[in-house]
Amino acid sequence: MSPAIRVRPRRELRAARRTRAHRCWGHLIAAPLWPMHGANLGTLLRTCDAVGACLAVPPFGWVDEALARGNTLRRPSCVHRVGSPLRWLAAERAAGARILGVELADEAVRLADLPAARRRTVVVLGHEATGIPAEAVDALDAAVEIPMVGHGLSLNVAVAGSLVLYKLAGLL
Numbered sequence: 001m002s003p004a005i006r007v008r009p010r011r012e013l014r015a016a017r018r019t020r021a022h023r024c025w026g027h028l029i030a031a032p033l034w035p036m037h038g039a040n041l042g043t044l045l046r047t048c049d050a051v052g053a054c055l056a057v058p059p060f061g062w063v064d065e066a067l068a069r070g071n072t073l074r075r076p077s078c079v080h081r082v083g084s085p086l087r088w089l090a091a092e093r094a095a096g097a098r099i100l101g102v103e104l105a106d107e108a109v110r111l112a113d114l115p116a117a118r119r120r121t122v123v124v125l126g127h128e129a130t131g132i133p134a135e136a137v138d139a140l141d142a143a144v145e146i147p148m149v150g151h152g153l154s155l156n157v158a159v160a161g162s163l164v165l166y167k168l169a170g171l172l
Contacts, residue, residue, distance in 0.1 A: 025078075026120055028053035028168055029097075030161050033085035033136070034127040038066025043158035044125075045077050051169035054078035056122070058085055089139040092122050099124060100168075101140040102160050103132050104153075108145035111163060116170035123164050125157045 030048055033056070035041055041057065045067060048055045057063045057079060067079065082088035093099050097120040124140065126132035131154075132140075146160055154160065166172045 025052055026054070028117055028165060029056050029080065029092075029120070029122045030054070030125065030165055031056040031082075031085075031089075031122050032125040032157050032161065033058050033082070033088075034125075034130075034133065035060075035063070035066075035157065036128040037156070038062060038069065040128075040156055040158035041066045042069060044161050045079070047158070047162040047165055049077050051165050051171060053165050053169065054080055056080040056082050056088070059083055086136060086139065089122070089124070089136065092120075093139060093141070096120065097122050099139055099141045100164075101126070101132050101137065101143045102146070102164055103137065103140075103143045104145055105137075105143040108143040111144055111146045111167055114144050114164070114167050117168040121168055123161060123168065125161050128154070128157055 028048075028051065030044055030053055032041060032044060035058070041055070041063065045055050047053070055077065057067070059081065089099055098117070099122050101124040103126065124132055124136065126136075137143075144164055146155060146163055148155070155163075163172075
C-alpha cells in the first residue's frame with residue numbers, strides 16, 4: 001500500500017522556487033529595530049526570503065555579524081540599514097507606508113483578522129523584554145496581537161515576525 005502523502009524531493013522544490021535572490025520589492029519590510037538577540041535576526045531574514053519581504057535593521061555594531069552568522073541562505077537578501085529608527089519610521093509613513101506594530105495593545109487587531117497587505121507595509125518588532133518603545137508606538141498606524149493561551153507574555157521576535165509576515169503576504 002502506498003502512502004497517502006507524497007513528500008516532494010528537493011529537486012522538485014528547487015525547480016518551483018526563484019532561481020535568483022529577489023531585489024527589493026518594497027512591499028513588506030520586517031523591522032526589528034530594537035533587537036535583543038542576534039540569532040533572531042538571521043531567522044527572521046530567512047522568513048523574509050520565504051515571503052518576499054525585506055529586513056530593516058538598526059545601526060548597532062553587532063547586527064551585521066549577527067546577520068552573517070544567522071543567515072543560512074546561499075544568496076544575498078534584501079537588508080535595509082536604517083539610521084535612527086524613529087526618523088526612519090517617520091520617513092516611511094510620510095512616503096505612504098503603513099506602519100504596523102506587533103504589540104499588545106487595547107486596539108490591536110488579532111492575527112487571524114489581519115488582512116493581507118495591499119500597500120507597502122512595515123512590520124515593527126520591539127525588544128523582546130520591553131516591546132516597542134513608547135515614543136515609537138506613536139508612529140504606528142495599527143497594532144497586531146498574536147493571541148496566546150499559555151503562561152508566556154510573548155513569542156520571540158523571529159517567531160512573532162514570521163507569523164505576521166506570512167499573514168500579510170497572504171500565505172496563511
